[in-house]
Amino acid sequence: MLTSNNLQLGWRREEMAKRTALDIPDGSYVNLGIGIPEMVAQYVPEGREVIYHTENGLLGMGPAPTSENSDPDLINAGKKAVTAIPGACFFHHADSFAMIRGHHIDICVLGAMQVSKQGDLANWSTGEPDDIPAVGGAMDLVAGIKTIYVITQHCTKTGDPKLLEFCSYPLTGKAVVSRIYTNLAVIDVTSGGFKIVELAPGISFDYVQERTGSKLLIDHQYND
């Protein structure tokens, strides 16, 4: 019988964000996608200085404002109210994407619908006939930023694997993802396929493999 504990197997959303934050080095310029990736900023370890870029024209994005200092002209890429840190700067859209396309941003953390073992990312369209395609800045981010991290639930709401041999949805970019943080594991994209770097507490390799659409490697099996 399932207990409430079993239903919440692996890492919670906050813990996925916290685990990702450990891999953001001091001095990085980072772009965070909408959803769980936004939470990463709250968990960067003490002592590291990280500057957040939001593609609608702000370098030095701070946390959400209180209701008193909220300004409809100061928002992030998800159109949510944010603040600007001391030392922040504003710029227009072409300059903002020059920072991305010109390889000036170090790390980008995005959500995903599917990731393939080659690091292909699908996160903008299901390709269904009634889908309203909306890409935003996702294709620019994956094409222009060297280190792309993905945070995602390991499976879809219906239990289907999101980590696959090949993406069935239209691609955002080909061979762009470096590392994936799911509720079950931290997984690297390597030339040999998905490699488990770390398992969430209480999660076994077999449990993750059963929920993954491609063969998983683990450190000792794989000679990079």
Next chain:
Amino acid sequence: MIDKRIDSLTAAVADVFDGATIMIGGFGEAGSPIELIHALIDVRAKDLTVINNNTGSGHVGLAALIENGQVSKMICSYPRTLGSKVFPKLYRNGKIELELVPQGTLAERIRAGGAGIPAFFTATSVDTPLAAGKEHRHFNGRNHVMEYGLKADFALIKCKCADRYGNLTYNKTARNFAPIMAMAATKTIVQTGTLVEVDTIDPEIVVTPGIFVDRVIAISDPVQESKLIAEGMSYPC
């Protein structure tokens, strides 16, 4: 004498013709020139191609222009923002055309259009459906896709402060597409929160040089799109 000030919203957009291509500034409601868009609804120009990052929310501003049947094509990166109901319905019914462009490619196409650059190559969208049918070339060992510069007959934008020469400064992330759209349009029409005397804006902080601007109208207390939506407003009422 150069004086780009104009005092009537209707006069500011009166020459927008049927079939025109119009760039409209804003990222969501930040920077959306909502009074100028409503004036465009009043003058009823139709069969417009509109370039904006989104497709508007609720039943005011850009969403109202689309709902009023004046837009035949949208060029944008993200047509289904939260609260965006008008465009998705028309699109599903085949009543409006969509050219979906990655956001950075959209920005660079506009910048290129304004800078006299007819086309450029970018790695963005390579190996995706959005690169299908486009010319590809290898540079530095990497595949790139050719994208064309974008120009427009008119740009409608919003700024914080302007003078009669059309020098502009903006407010925070409301700047977004406005400076590049001002460059890329034949006629750039600006609504400003404040109109100041020439020599008031420090030349070191001018963001849009006046040469890119044609008309400036002061709207000292602009309405806020999200407030109108929360109040259930629609335009025209």
